[in-house]
Amino acid sequence: MSTYTAPIRDMLFVMTELAGLDTVAALPGFEEVPDLAEAVLEEAGKLAGEVLAPLNSDTGHTGAQWTADGVIAAEGFKDAYWQFVEGGWNGLSCPAEFEGQGLPELLGTATHEMWQAANMSFALCPMLTMGAIEAIHHHASDELKAAYLPKMVSGEWTGTMNLTEPQAGSDLSAVRSKAVPEGDHYLVSGQKIFITWGDHDMTENTIHLVLARLPDAPEGVKGISLFVCPKFLLDADGAPAQRNTVQCVSIEHKLGIHGSPTCVLAFEDAVGYLVGEPNKGLGYMFTMMNEARLKVGLQGLAISDRAYQLALSYAKERVQGRPANAKAGDRTAIIGHADIRRMLLTMKSQTEAMRAIAYTTASYMDIARHSEDAATAAAAQARVDLMIPIVKAWSTEVGQEVTSLGVQVHGGMGYVEETGAAQFLRDARITTIYEGTTAIQANDFVGRKVAHDGGAALGVLLNEMKATLEELAAAPGDDLAAIRASLTEGVRALEELGQWVVANFKPNMVDVLGEAVNAVMLAGYVCGGWQLARAALVANAKLAAGEDPAFYEAKVLTARFYAEQLLPKASSLLTTVKTGARTMMALTEEQF
Numbered sequence: 001m002s003t004y005t006a007p008i009r010d011m012l013f014v015m016t017e018l019a020g021l022d023t024v025a026a027l028p029g030f031e032e033v034p035d036l037a038e039a040v041l042e043e044a045g046k047l048a049g050e051v052l053a054p055l056n057s058d059t060g061h062t063g064a065q066w067t068a069d070g071v072i073a074a075e076g077f078k079d080a081y082w083q084f085v086e087g088g089w090n091g092l093s094c095p096a097e098f099e100g101q102g103l104p105e106l107l108g109t110a111t112h113e114m115w116q117a118a119n120m121s122f123a124l125c126p127m128l129t130m131g132a133i134e135a136i137h138h139h140a141s142d143e144l145k146a147a148y149l150p151k152m153v154s155g156e157w158t159g160t161m162n163l164t165e166p167q168a169g170s171d172l173s174a175v176r177s178k179a180v181p182e183g184d185h186y187l188v189s190g191q192k193i194f195i196t197w198g199d200h201d202m203t204e205n206t207i208h209l210v211l212a213r214l215p216d217a218p219e220g221v222k223g224i225s226l227f228v229c230p231k232f233l234l235d236a237d238g239a240p241a242q243r244n245t246v247q248c249v250s251i252e253h254k255l256g257i258h259g260s261p262t263c264v265l266a267f268e269d270a271v272g273y274l275v276g277e278p279n280k281g282l283g284y285m286f287t288m289m290n291e292a293r294l295k296v297g298l299q300g301l302a303i304s305d306r307a308y309q310l311a312l313s314y315a316k317e318r319v320q321g322r323p324a325n326a327k328a329g330d331r332t333a334i335i336g337h338a339d340i341r342r343m344l345l346t347m348k349s350q351t352e353a354m355r356a357i358a359y360t361t362a363s364y365m366d367i368a369r370h371s372e373d374a375a376t377a378a379a380a381q382a383r384v385d386l387m388i389p390i391v392k393a394w395s396t397e398v399g400q401e402v403t404s405l406g407v408q409v410h411g412g413m414g415y416v417e418e419t420g421a422a423q424f425l426r427d428a429r430i431t432t433i434y435e436g437t438t439a440i441q442a443n444d445f446v447g448r449k450v451a452h453d454g455g456a457a458l459g460v461l462l463n464e465m466k467a468t469l470e471e472l473a474a475a476p477g478d479d480l481a482a483i484r485a486s487l488t489e490g491v492r493a494l495e496e497l498g499q500w501v502v503a504n505f506k507p508n509m510v511d512v513l514g515e516a517v518n519a520v521m522l523a524g525y526v527c528g529g530w531q532l533a534r535a536a537l538v539a540n541a542k543l544a545a546g547e548d549p550a551f552y553e554a555k556v557l558t559a560r561f562y563a564e565q566l567l568p569k570a571s572s573l574l575t576t577v578k579t580g581a582r583t584m585m586a587l588t589e590e591q592f
Helices: 008-018 021-025 033-055 077-086 105-118 120-139 142-154 281-317 338-370 374-415 421-432 438-451 456-474 478-504 509-514 516-544 549-565 569-578 582-586
Strands: 065-067 070-072 158-162 178-182 185-196 206-212 225-230 232-234 240-243 246-251 262-275
Touching: 008 021, 008 033, 008 105, 008 338, 008 516, 021 033, 021 338, 033 077, 033 105, 033 120, 065 246, 070 246, 077 120, 105 120, 105 281, 105 338, 120 142, 120 158, 120 185, 120 206, 120 225, 120 262, 120 281, 142 225, 158 185, 158 281, 178 262, 185 206, 185 225, 206 262, 206 281, 225 232, 225 281, 281 338, 281 374, 281 421, 338 374, 338 516, 338 549, 374 421, 374 438, 374 456, 374 516, 438 456, 438 478, 438 509, 438 516, 456 478, 456 516, 478 509, 478 516, 478 549, 478 569, 509 516, 509 582, 516 549, 516 569
Parallel strands: 158 206
Antiparallel strands: 065 070, 178 185, 185 262, 206 225, 225 262, 232 240, 246 262
8 A cells, every 4th residue: 555645835835825824823712823733734644644544455454344242443443543532633623612622624624634645434433523523512502512522522432423314315304213202312213324433443432413303393304303322321420331222233345445334323212312402403414514525525635635646656666668759768757758747737736726625615614613703704604605515526526537547647557456546546436425425515506505695605706716817917927827818718607607507596497406516517627726826826926036946836837737728627517507407308217
């Protein structure tokens, strides 16, 4: 299995130059963050590279195993997990009132990229715990917070989210699990499937957040409530005691992420505690899901960076053929061939674009949560809401392309398990499916995020993009001129897309939803191109000041490659979107 080196220089560049680390540091309680950031990333990089990455192998380690007594974590995971916990990494961005470190989401996002890149199967466990912490923190009673959050924040206990049932995949209106009141708690019964890290032996307790219906609940999504169902009930001192009646009856045999147990859980009159008010569980769960969707988008970024690192290393070492313009002489490493360069730059540029989109979204999360100015916080939340489906959908779909290219760079060796390239492709495949498929994200983008407010939030984003175009126009150099020309067309396509969605969503909803995936991909390509253009502007100024030519020239040229080779996809996607869904809906079922 390949090694992993956290790209700390690139991470810090995005955090400081694009994601507004100084703006985040101006928020209450974050004043020392700029001084801490590099040291935190350095230490996180050591754990990721030295402890987690060596365990990320389908061929060299035993995966998660089901037994009648419970799930046994993959080989080496338990020791690694406790190094993770003892280092304080689980609570990095968690509230200080529950023993977290209270650092910003922006910094936490960078560390999560490292965990996911080093070992996605492992990183899913703290990722789900973070989502559960968010839901409990925002919606549960003070009593439940006091009982569960300190141990979850520390990582001594882990958390899960239990939504899906056999008959109810993404359609949560079909959830049948029941919760019957009994004294100060409820008895929860039902079966949940696809529960990531639903059972394991790494910690002494697992806290399940479960969607279920009360006996008098209305039908559909308006009748779903949220419950805390711990694996072990707590005694009077708050310690795990009696085993609750929830069992892992099996784990799935999957295409990838073999180190992460995906469980079928059976609840049989399990003791559960209501979170918040009855019948409002779905709204509460979305707090958890939005956190998870950002992190899954990070998985698309992280697995892409890992695949790129492996492919780049191989391309520099593998000697084959001569350069196209050389008829004699020594053979070259394959990085000397034009098509290998095309693939590597496609991987590199899209990975950098994904990182910029994810980190800037995380910084807006910090502003939305911590700004003392209500209008500023509301505007930041509007940006977060707009960007989450783009981060999740575009980054994970692009992750499929990047990890597939990683196999292709290796040639036949990429198809051999020992190189590790094939595992990245398999692991990446789930990211477009869980926490809401690409289509679900796309429908959310066009419906709730563009049509719902008449394109207002998108309009604010477009105005910022147009301001960047003006900066590019005023900057010298052929590279920035080429970037500006392509970005101008991309911004035009995104603006036209927004207008089309707003005009057609109500009268032609089938058309809009039928093209929603193309729409969110268009938005992703343009947002990525915009962020790389911003990076190129910064890098151009640094070059003019004589700073680090190798690093900053690479930023400019990577942005130009993206602008020339990838950003034009936006215009072609706009043409596709405008065709609507007529043709795709025209065939009868029998004609397929």
